[in-house]
Each structure stands twice: as structure tokens, then as C-alpha cells.
Amino acid sequence: MKPFAYERADSAEVAVREAGTAGAKFIAGGTNLLDLMKLQVETPQTLVDISRLPLSEIEEREDGGLTIGALVPNSDLAADARVIERYPVLSRALLAGASGQLRNKASTGGNLLQRTRCYYFYDTAMPCNKREPGTGCSAREGFNRILAVLGTSENCIATHPSDMAVAMRVLDATIVTLKADGDRRRIAIADFYRLPGDTPHIETALEAGELITHVELPAPPRGKQIYRKVRDRASYAFALVSVAGVVEVADGRIASASLAFGGLGPMPWRDAGVEAALVGKAPDDIAFGAAADALLANARGYGSNDFKIPLARRTLIASLRELTEA
Template sequence: MKSFDYARADSAEAAVADGGSEGTKFIAGGTNLLDLMKLQVETPARLIDISRLDLASVEATEAGGLSIGALVPNADLAAHEVVRRDYPVLSRALLAGASGQLRNKASTGGNLLQRTRCYYFYDTTSACNKRAPGSGCAAIGGFNRIMAVLGTSDQCIATHPSDMAVAMAALEATVVTLKADGDRRRIALADFHRLPGDTPHIETVLEPGELITHVELPPAPKGRQVYRKVRDRASYAFALVSIAGIVAVEDGRIASAALAFGGLAHKPWRDPAVEAALVGHTPGDAAFAVAADALLADARGFGSNDFKIPLARRTLIATLRELTA
């Protein structure tokens, strides 16, 4: 057993004031952190319980969007009337993730911060630069079926596991945080997660002790919304390829497009070139193929995951057909 200290925060300000010390972690639902602690992948010296803070509401913003508290359970967010009506891609993404029991416990903020499901990250006997910087990457040259084909580096080819984050990337969400000095930050979700580069163990732009308090969505976008997830089994499986798509067609042409991808990279992947290849064009397989070419221009397989490249192409084209039907 690894001993650790435990404290329960009575306010967000108290949590961040105490959260910046080395070895300290915030815990809410704990659906990922506790598993990692059991395996001794994570060994925090101190846990700060934020689960009772007043951050569990979904409210309209003055701009016409939504403010989602960091402690809103995934199940509640998926079932929320406004989310189901105006942001169905988010509701569908949430329902495609994990199991009903986990969705009841998992929080919005925690979902954004969950760590990779790379086999070697979880195996403390294997080399993993994300878990132990400088030790190497056993996935490169190993069994890497679920690993990334976009945005990789020589240090890491892990993928981000969240379904919710992919939908929020397509919706252009903003992450609102509170820092230890009392300042608040607004971080575009596109900038929130980092690519691995030479520091795959640094996964987000959060500073030590910085706490997610809310996620804000802009007003509901125009067009049809779809979330498509390709996985090994019908439930309780992470995406091999997933797509959150929002497309509006006007006068027979694609007027706007927002496409985010899961299962392909270290973070929810959104490439402006893919959307630019669609806007202004007549919906059809010719335009869809150009978008797929843009998406996969720099894709690289590592053996066991080579199949993801043609799978991503087929999944994108199928999703675009559905969005523009």
C-alpha cells in the first residue's frame, strides 16, 4: 500500500490554494485516478477532494451558449434537455463512452483530464516516456493496435481516450480554470491538450494547482450533428476511430463544417484543412475524398495500427454522407 494524505476542499479557492504543492492531485469522481493509483502508475502524496464543491450545474450563458460545471456527471450532461436538443453531438459522444455506472460518477472536468489507455503506460514493467520520462516508448515497435497515427513523436504514440472531448472540440468549447493566485483563465479546448513532442508526460497546458471550474459552449451551431464511433465491441470500449461532425448545407453546397477526430492522436484532433476542403463544395464522394486526403496527408502507422489510416478514411466519408444526406 502507498500512503497518502487526504483533504476535502470546501471551496474552489481553498482547493487551488492547497493544490499546487508537489505530489498533490485533485479528485472528483476518481474513475480514472483511482485505477491508476491501484496500479501505482499514479502515486500522489496528497489528494484534495473537490467532489462537494458547487460546480455541478448546467446554466445558460449571456452569449446564448452553455456553462457546464466541472463536476457535472457525464450521465447528467448527456441527459440534459438543452444538450440533447441543441448539442446532440455531445450527448451522443457521452453515451458512447464507458458504461452507465461510470457515466453516473465521471465528471466533466475529469473526463478532459483522463489519461491514455496505452497498454504500456499501464504496465509499470514497460518503458513509457509518459509514465517515466526518458525510459523510452515500448509501443513503438511493440503491439500498438490502438495507438496514434497523427501528431505522434519519437517519444510517444499514445492516444487520448475521451469521447466527450472530441465532441467539445468540434463545438469549439472553452475551458475555464482557477489558478492558485486567484486568476481565472479561459483556454480554447483546441489549445488545452498538448501533442507529445519531447515531453509526453505533460499532457495539458494547466499549471500546477490550476483547477478546471467550468466548460463553456458557444451558441448551438447550425447544421446537422453526428457522432460516429468505431470500436471493437458495442459498449465499454475506447475508439479506434471516432468523429464528431457538424455540417450545414445551404443552396446545395456545404456552408460550414466542424470535424474533430478521436482515436487517432494524442489529443482530440481537428485540422482546418479538412474543413476547408469541404466548405463551398457540393456534397459528394469527390469532395469527401479530398477532405480525407487532407486529414491523412501526414498519417503514419507503426505496424499493428496501420489499419487505422484506411479505417479513418472510410469512417470520415461515411460520416460526411450521413451529415449531408
């Protein structure tokens, strides 16, 4: 690990001011950042400790939703009675991620900002456009079993690793931030993450020194909620494919459907065409197959991850059967 300066912020305003300097990074739980620093994938000149800021509360909203502080630990969020009752997809996604010890430390804001677990991103001896722009993507012709089949580019096929973010995407969360100049922003999660394109190292809409302070959830959606995760082992494994779903069935038809996917793309993946293929249809395998066709129309495997395409189809159909069963 390379030497770095350490500053402890006593307010969000101080934090963004200190983080506005070149080479600065925020740290809260540090469950991802510290690993990357040990490998010298991340080499911040300054760490700004935000762990003691008053951002650890879950508050009611007038619309029936919740405002979640960026420092709420994943374990606390998963166990909150309001989350369990109103947003079970979120609670289940959190419990499917990492180990209990890590969930005790990992923060809500940090979870959204996890970086890919691509083997080549972590290996500083290998070319990686996400780690060092312009050097190339070793994964495309390498071992890419866990990597993306949707939303990729010639420059990167990495996946986003968060389970929580997939549930937040299906719930249409809004991310509240404080910028280095003191302005505040509210960013819909649909606009928060960026496709790799020619700039895979730019992963979110955040500006330099911008701090996530809260996540807002709207009123709970109507319908049944599930989170289904397919992984190599039952504990502490990232998703090969995951589905966060909210579906309402009325009068024998699918009245509404919201679906987001993990393990398939460089961001929590959501495709309006998948939902459009379901709404108004009878909840049967014909409609489910059409939704899978819409999801995977542009999917591309890169060798050792080819299996993800049929696996995604089976996982989606199984999830839809569970969501629509009486």
C-alpha cells in the same frame, strides 16, 4: 496503492491552495485516477477531494450557449434537455463512452483530463516516456493497435481516450480554470491539449494546482450534428476511430463544416485543412475523398495500428454522407 494524505476542500480557493503543494492531485469521481493509483502509475502524496464543491450546475449563457460545471456527471450532461436539443453531438459522444455506472460518477472536468489507455503506460514494468520521461516508448515497436497515427513523436504514440473531449473540440468549447495564485483563466480547447513532442508527460496547458471549474459552450452551431464511433465492441470500449461532425448544406453546397476526430491522435484531433476541403463544394464523394486525403496526409502507422488509416478514411466518408443527406 501507496499511502497518501487526504484533504476535503470546502471551496475552489481552498482546493487550489491545497493542491499547489508538490505531489497533490484533485479527485472528484476518481474513475480514472483511482485505477492508476492502484497500479502505481499515479502516486500522489495528497488527494484533494473537490467532489462537494458547488460546480454541478448547467447554466444558460446570454449568447445562447451553456456553462457546464466541472463536476456535472457525464450521465447528467448527456441527459440534459438543452444538450440533447442544441448539442446532440455532445450527448451522443457521452453516451458512447464507458458504462452507465461510470458515467454516473465521471465528471466533466475529469473526463477532459483522462490519461491514455496505452498498454505500456499502464504497465510499470515497461519503459514509457509519458509515465517516466526519458525511459523510452515501448509502444512504437510493440503492440500498438489502439494507438495514434497522427500527431505522434519519436517519444510517444499514445492516444487521448475521451469521447466527450472530441465533441467539445468540434463545438469550440472554452475551459475555465482557477489557478493556485487565485487568478482565473479561459482556455480555448484548441489550446488546451499539447502534442507529445519531447515532453509527452505534459499533456495539457494546466499549471500545477490549476483547477478546471467550468466548460463554456458557445451558441449552438448551424447544421446537422453527429457522433460516429468505431470500436471493438458496442459497450465500454475506447474508440479506434471516432468522428464528431457539424455540417451545414445550403443551395446544394457545403456552407460550413466542423470535424473533430478521436482514436487517431494524442489529443482530440481537428485539422482546418479537412474543413477547407469541404466548404463551398458539392456534398459528394469527390469532396469527401479530398477531405480524407487532407486528414491523412501525414498519417503514419506503427505496425498493428496500420489499419486505422483506411478505417479513418471510410469512417470520415460515411460520416460526411450522413451529415449531408437530405
